[in-house]
Ligand SMILES: NC(=O)c1ccc[n+]([C@@H]2O[C@H](COP(=O)([O-])OP(=O)(O)OC[C@H]3O[C@@H](n4cnc5c(N)ncnc54)[C@H](O)[C@@H]3O)[C@@H](O)[C@H]2O)c1
């Protein structure tokens with residue numbers, strides 16, 4: 001029982017948080033939440049539908065006026081307290097996360113710090129929402145631009161980063177004076193509900209931050225149709241993002257989409273090979289390969305191809321696979337059996353099309369949704385890994401001869417979220433960095449995510465940016481005031 005291992009068991013909630021109250025579904029129906037490492041049921045959360053969502057949106061609409069009327073400084077102090085509370089409870093929040101998502105405790109602790117950092121960042125950014133005074137073209141006029149909070153925001157978030165994907169949105173929205181209704185993934189609701197508990201303790205007013213669990217389609221349908229919602233912010237698969245974008249267009253809602261990826265990781269002959277392998281492990285196997293910016297395919301120049309494949313396999317074979325709550329685990333389970341089966345499909349496809357298994361390639365002896373970290377050499381563009389997001393611990397390695405060939409292969413995808421390359425040639429750094437069709441590029445590093453930097457993609461990886469000074473733009477409306485008779 002998870003509550004028994006928490007220092008503060010009151011962080012663990014099994015009800016939705018709407019208008020400052022902990023509530024069940026109107027039907028009293030609930031859905032189970034399981035620990036992906038053990039298959040055990042951790043608890044339940046309400047199976048809410050459209051009616052409860054309407055109540056949450058109404059609560060957010062009623063709450064926003066008083067909240068936006070506060071000074072930015074007043075809002076900042078409360079959000080900063082929210083950050084402080086997350087860090088004070090980092091260990092408990094990490095336990096909740098690992099229990100429901102499966103990632104190793106070290107990664108869960110890291111995500112809590114990363115998630116809290118968005119509150120710290122936007123508590124400050126919210127105080128710098130400036131407007132403009134435009135030099136008038138008529139002497140008796142004054143032309144002014146102000147920025148105002150967009151209003152009620154609806155956020156839908158994924159299971160792979162159950163805290164950071166919420167705070168990356170809620171921090172920006174709430175800092176500028178919006179209110180928000182969050183629907184977390186069914187698999188990982190408890191991290192979201194713990195953030196709600198700390199919102200209450202921090203002094204976030206009732207209705208400003210709401211968390212609703214239950215039917216994705218019913219909740220999402222109400223969020224995209226309800227005219228009180230002025231902004232949809234979504235993090236998840238491209239397929240769902242496209243649906244939400246279509247549905248939101250009926251009421252002309254603003255949307256920001258953080259979607260799927262198929263990141264290339266290019267290693268040139270002149271790269272520091274050991275550094276490239278270290279970066280490859282981080283960018284491929286973080287969260288057991290279940291991050292949107294994980295490398296999906298490696299492109300390695302022919303001169304170092306064999307050495308890279310062997311060094312990568314040697315590093316991968318040392319990784320400890322296990323329950324994230326135990327000891328020095330470095331690779332947890334896949335989130336569910338469907339995710340495991342997708343990895344198996346991609347491995348089988350690659351081997352059937354000429355791939356050479358260097359390490360892994362099968363379910364782990366632990367059973368369940370555990371999979372051996374895998375490296376496949378002699379990968380090609382004809383394989384599923386070149387066109388589909390694997391979202392698991394599979395590293396396919398393709399070979400290339402020239403810089404132009406590497407860039408062409410890297411860009412040959414409808415996605416464009418993250419890309420990585422290793423070289424010690426400064427001129428090449430600029431050439432390749434500018435030519436890669438990606439929202440974010442890691443150069444001689446496999447870890448790029450940072451609250452102070454703009455996170456987001458191009459092409460079918462989405463639109464908008466989260467974090468950074470750009471992260472508030474999605475939650476603001478620009479208003480032009482034309483004053484005559486001065
Ligand atoms: N770009 C990013 O920042 C980022 C970050 C994390 C994950 N992702 C992407 O998310 C995907 C994995 O996450 P996932 O499996 O949770 O994605 P998903 O799209 O299946 O689900 C994401 C969220 O959408 C909800 N959802 C599903 N169908 C819906 C519907 N019809 N209406 C409303 N909501 C609906 C889910 O319940 C969940 O809360 C991968 O493609 C990954 O690349 C992107």
Ligand SMILES: O=C[C@H](O)CS(=O)(=O)O
Pocket residue numbers: 160161164290291292293449455
């Ligand atoms: O899955 C992608 C998330 O955005 C995680 S991170 O921001 O790259 O840590």
